[in-house]
Structures are given as structure tokens and as C-alpha cells.
Amino acid sequence: MPDNICDTCGSSDAVVNFTQIVQDEMSTFHLCEACAAEKGLEPAPEPSNFPLTDFLAQMGDERGQDEPATDNQCSFCGLTFGQFRETGRLGCPHCYQTFEVHLKQLLRRIHGSVQHVGKVYLPPDPTASEMEKRLDGLRRKLRRAIEAEDFERAAEVRDEIRSLEPA
Amino acid sequence: MNDFTTIPDYGLSWLEASGDHADIVLSTRVRLARNLQGHAFGPRARVNDREAVLELFKSSVERAETLASGTLLEMPDVATRTRRILLERRLVTKDLLGEEEDPPRGTAVHLSSRDPISVMVNEEDHLRVQSLLSGLRIREAWRLVDRLDEELGRELPFAYHQEFGFLTSCPTNVGSGLRASVFMHLPGLVLTKEIGKVLQGLGQVGLTFRGLYGEGSEVVGNFFQVSNQTTLGKTEEDLVDHLDKVVRQVIQYEMQARQVLLRDARGVTEDKIWRAYGLLRYARSLSFEELMNLLSGVRLGLSLKLLPGLRVYTLNKMMIFTQPAHLEQSAGRELPEAEGDTHRAAYVRRVLASEGDIASDSTSADERPVKDGPDGR
Numbered sequence: 001m002p003d004n005i006c007d008t009c010g011s012s013d014a015v016v017n018f019t020q021i022v023q024d025e026m027s028t029f030h031l032c033e034a035c036a037a038e039k040g041l042e043p044a045p046e047p048s049n050f051p052l053t054d055f056l057a058q059m060g061d062e063r064g065q066d067e068p069a070t071d072n073q074c075s076f077c078g079l080t081f082g083q084f085r086e087t088g089r090l091g092c093p094h095c096y097q098t099f100e101v102h103l104k105q106l107l108r109r110i111h112g113s114v115q116h117v118g119k120v121y122l123p124p125d126p127t128a129s130e131m132e133k134r135l136d137g138l139r140r141k142l143r144r145a146i147e148a149e150d151f152e153r154a155a156e157v158r159d160e161i162r163s164l165e166p167a
Numbered sequence: 168m169n170d171f172t173t174i175p176d177y178g179l180s181w182l183e184a185s186g187d188h189a190d191i192v193l194s195t196r197v198r199l200a201r202n203l204q205g206h207a208f209g210p211r212a213r214v215n216d217r218e219a220v221l222e223l224f225k226s227s228v229e230r231a232e233t234l235a236s237g238t239l240l241e242m243p244d245v246a247t248r249t250r251r252i253l254l255e256r257r258l259v260t261k262d263l264l265g266e267e268e269d270p271p272r273g274t275a276v277h278l279s280s281r282d283p284i285s286v287m288v289n290e291e292d293h294l295r296v297q298s299l300l301s302g303l304r305i306r307e308a309w310r311l312v313d314r315l316d317e318e319l320g321r322e323l324p325f326a327y328h329q330e331f332g333f334l335t336s337c338p339t340n341v342g343s344g345l346r347a348s349v350f351m352h353l354p355g356l357v358l359t360k361e362i363g364k365v366l367q368g369l370g371q372v373g374l375t376f377r378g379l380y381g382e383g384s385e386v387v388g389n390f391f392q393v394s395n396q397t398t399l400g401k402t403e404e405d406l407v408d409h410l411d412k413v414v415r416q417v418i419q420y421e422m423q424a425r426q427v428l429l430r431d432a433r434g435v436t437e438d439k440i441w442r443a444y445g446l447l448r449y450a451r452s453l454s455f456e457e458l459m460n461l462l463s464g465v466r467l468g469l470s471l472k473l474l475p476g477l478r479v480y481t482l483n484k485m486m487i488f489t490q491p492a493h494l495e496q497s498a499g500r501e502l503p504e505a506e507g508d509t510h511r512a513a514y515v516r517r518v519l520a521s522e523g524d525i526a527s528d529s530t531s532a533d534e535r536p537v538k539d540g541p542d543g544r
Contacts, residue, residue: 077211078211090336091209091336092206093204093334114330116342116400119402144404
């Protein structure tokens with residue numbers, strides 16, 4: 001009997017293989033989800049319940065399920081995912097949006113992180129939150145300079161902070 | 168102007184052997200990768216992207232204090248040999264010059280005449296801001312590039328993402344865009360066969376190593392470039408401090424290894440060093456690789472104070488001025504390889520002769536040639 005036919009109801013979506021050993025005799029049943037539940041068999045736990053599989057998903061095979069098709073293309077510069085795979089180089093800032101899901105996995109593997117915590121760039125017309133982030137970054141830098149007793153540097157950073165803070 | 172004679176030391180201040188541990192650490196480099204919004208970069212950049220980026224950069228230069236007094240060299244306008252000299256002085260990269268005979272339009276380097284800092288335009292990323300200093304000076308190099316980055320950032324629309332930080336062509340540079348590297352001479356660890364462990368250890372603490380000319384190049388003359396591996400998820404200060412800390416540790420290991428050599432194999436070590444010096448002093452033909460290996464021995468001897476009278480600066484200078492384009496420049500013509508080897512050996516002999524002959528401290532009086540004494544014996 002093919003493996004995907006349920007031994008109980010005959011439906012063709014058997015997903016549970018159930019092996020029973022009674023008095024040294026082994027028998028295997030193929031069951032659909034409903035019939036398995038009726039027999040009191042719990043479905044196999046979702047892979048994510050295992051910390052190890054989480055870990056492997058992060059560290060392991062590059063060609064995961066989220067990998068875009070090789071002809072998936074950036075609408076700004078025309079780079080295809082296949083070309084990126086070949087050269088390892090992205091073609092423009094927009095590529096980071098086009099391939100975001102895959103890139104996040106990749107960046108996590110390369111850097112162990114996906115969140116930039118360094119210098120905060122202030123665009124020409126900053127929003128209030130961009131300004132606040134920039135100030136946070138500068139205050140962190142100021143603390144660092146003071147800790148290192150680099151007072152020339154601290155003075156520079158302090159001036160920069162003053163120039164940005166609302167009067 | 169397509170010449171770099173206005174740059175202090177012609178871009179060679181990193182050879183001066185100043186800075187911490189200059190006998191072991193030849194130089195420190197810190198670079199930041201930056202791209203501009205709205206233009207393709209790396210392999211997707213077309214001529215119009217590159218030219219637009221170069222124009223934007225030029226307009227920002229006038230307002231960037233650090234660059235205001237400097238020289239912009241547009242690569243297609245620079246003579247072939249001069250381009251090779253820039254490459255040999257590590258002021259530009261092979262990537263900037265491209266694979267074709269003529270470098271791509273829009274590629275340029277701006278050399279500041281105020282600070283040891285430069286900006287490559289239209290390399291793999293639109294801008295590569297870099298500082299190259301003599302000795303171990305990672306924090307100082309970082310401060311220089313940080314300051315220039317601030318100046319440029321006020322003028323130019325950088326490609327920046329709230330989550331991923333500064334966007335780069337290669338995902339290995341994204342985030343801070345910062346690569347700090349230290350060019351180290353580690354003969355003690357190589358000779359005591361401890362180097363493998365050290366290099367493996369570097370990998371475990373997020374650092375990596377390369378040969379003389381960066382990615383993919385071979386290790387020659389026991390020189391290693393040690394740099395940070397990751398760029399995202401750590402602040403620039405953390406990356407810089409971490410490299411500094413680990414490099415100082417590697418220097419300690421190297422010094423310990425050298426003490427082991429002196430303790431357990433003093434005779435062999437001294438012999439190697441003097442043979443290297445002798446070959447450099449008298450050889451009639453030297454390939455660049457052979458030269459680098461001999462310089463490694465002599466550098467070790469100098470560092471261990473076994474070769475009195477030589478200066479680290481002299482050895483640094485020899486590494487640069489014996490490269491093919493530099494030899495051709497001083498010969499005033501192209502040199503086929505064999506002739507280059509002859510010119511190289513001649514240059515090295517000349518420099519060492521001008522430093523004066525070195526007498527071995529360990530030469531005892533009875534080994535010295537006996538001159539006719541005044542008593543006419």
C-alpha cells in the first residue's frame with residue numbers, strides 16, 4: 001500500500017507513520033491527521049519547538065525556503081538574484097529592499113546580527129526620530145571619548161551635539 | 168592636476184616607522200565604505216552613475232575641510248606608470264583601476280595634503296574613505312576617517328538604512344562599512360610554528376588575516392594583514408578597540424616567540440639574519456619575493472638588536488621602492504622581469520651601502536683581520 005493512503009479511512013493524505021510493537025511483532029500504520037488524532041496520536045512537534053533546528057535554520061543551508069528565484073530582479077538597477085549569487089555584490093541601495101528577507105538571513109550568518117548600532121547618519125531633511133537617534137549615537141560617542149580621556153575628541157562631539165540640540 | 172607631488176611625502180608618510188611597535192607593525196589602515204542614494208554601485212554602476220557620483224563628490228570637496236587642500240586624480244587621465252606607483256604605495260586598489268587597460272571613467276582618488284587620508288571614488292563602493300598611518304595607530308586612523316565622513320555626510324546623501332546601517336555593494340561591509348587592518352611582521356611566530364594557532368585564534372574572535380596586497384593575496388615575507396571580519400551589529404569604537412586589543416596581544420606572542428628563538432636557537436637565528444643581510448648587501452639579482460623574504464630576516468635582526476645601525480624606515484622604504492613600477496620610474500623606462508631583478512638588487516645595495524657597513528657585535532677581536540701594526544711586525 002502506498003505510504004500516503006490512510007490505513008483507517010482510505011483518504012490519500014496520510015501524514016503520520018505509526019509503528020507499533022506488540023509482543024515482538026512490529027506493524028506500521030499510515031494515518032491521516034484526523035484518524036491519528038482519533039487514535040490519540042499527537043502530531044510530530046513543529047520543527048521550531050526544537051532549539052537545535054532554530055539554530056540550524058540560522059547557521060545552516062544557505063539555500064533555504066526563502067531564497068528568491070534566480071530571475072527575481074531589483075526594479076531600480078536590474079540586478080537579478082542569480083547575479084547576486086554569482087558575484088556576491090549588490091547593485092544599488094534598493095537591492096536591500098528587493099532581497100530583504102534573504103539578506104537578513106545572510107547578514108545574520110555573516111555578522112551574527114542584522115541591526116546596525118554604529119554611527120547614525122543624518123539625512124539632509126531629518127525627521128524628529130532620525131534626529132533623536134543621531135543624538136543618541138553622538139552621546140554614546142561622547143561617553144566613550146570621556147572614558148578614554150580623549151578630551152579633544154569629546155569637545156568635538158559635544159560641539160556637534162550642541163549644534164543639533166534644539167536651543 | 169594629475170600629479171601627486173603636492174601630497175606630503177608623496178603619500179608615503181606611512182613608511183616613516185613612527186607610531187607604536189613600528190618594528191612589528193608596519194602600518195595601520197582604517198576605511199569606511201559609503202554609497203550615495205539614487206545611483207547603482209559596484210557591478211551595476213554605469214558610466215553615467217559613476218560620472219554623477221564623481222561630480223557630487225567634487226562639489227562636496229570644496230566644503231570638506233579635510234579635503235579642501237588636496238589633489239583629485241581622475242584615473243583615466245593618469246599615466247599608466249603613475250597609476251601603478253599609486254597602487255604600489257597602497258593609495259589605490261586594483262579594484263579601482265579595473266581589469267581593462269584603461270581604468271573606467273569616473274574612477275578617481277582624492278589625496279588630502281593636510282592629513283594622511285584619501286577617498287577612492289567609484290571603487291566597489293561609491294566612496295572609500297581611508298587613512299593609512301605608520302605603526303600601530305588604529306584609534307587615530309579611525310578618528311581621521313570619522314571626521315572626514317562627518318564632513319562628507321553633511322554634503323552628500325548617503326545610502327543608509329535604519330536597520331542595516333550604511334549600505335554597501337558587498338554584504339560583508341554593510342552596517343558600519345568599517346574595515347580596520349594592521350600590517351604585521353610575525354617571523355617569530357612563523358619560525359616557532361606557533362602562527363597557525365594564532366591565526367586560528369583570530370578567526371575565533373571575529374578577526375581575519377590576509378597577505379600583502381589584501382584579499383586573496385599570498386603571505387610573503389612573514390607579513391600578515393589582520394582585520395575585523397564583521398561590520399554589522401557593533402559600534403565602530405568597539406570594532407576598533409577590539410582589533411587594537413587583539414593586535415597588542417599578538418605582538419606579545421610574537422615577542423615571546425622571539426625570546427624563545429634567542430634562548431633555544433640563538434646560533435641558527437643569528438646565522439639566518441646575517442645571511443639575509445649579506446645577500447641583500449651583495450646580491451646582483453633579486454626577485455621581489457626573494458627580497459621580501461630577506462627583508463623579513465633583516466627586520467627581525469634589527470628588532471632583536473642583532474643588526475646595529477639599520478633603521479626600520481630604510482627597510483620600509485626598500486619594500487616600496489623595489490616594486491616594478493617604482494624601479495621603472497627611476498630607470499626612466501620599462502624593465503623586463505630579469506632586468507627588474509638586477510635593478511632591484513642594485514637599488515638595495517646602494518641603500519644599504521649609504522647606511523654604512525654594519526659590524527657584528529659578536530665578532531671577537533681575534534677574528535678581525537690583523538693590520539700591520541706600527542711596530543712593523
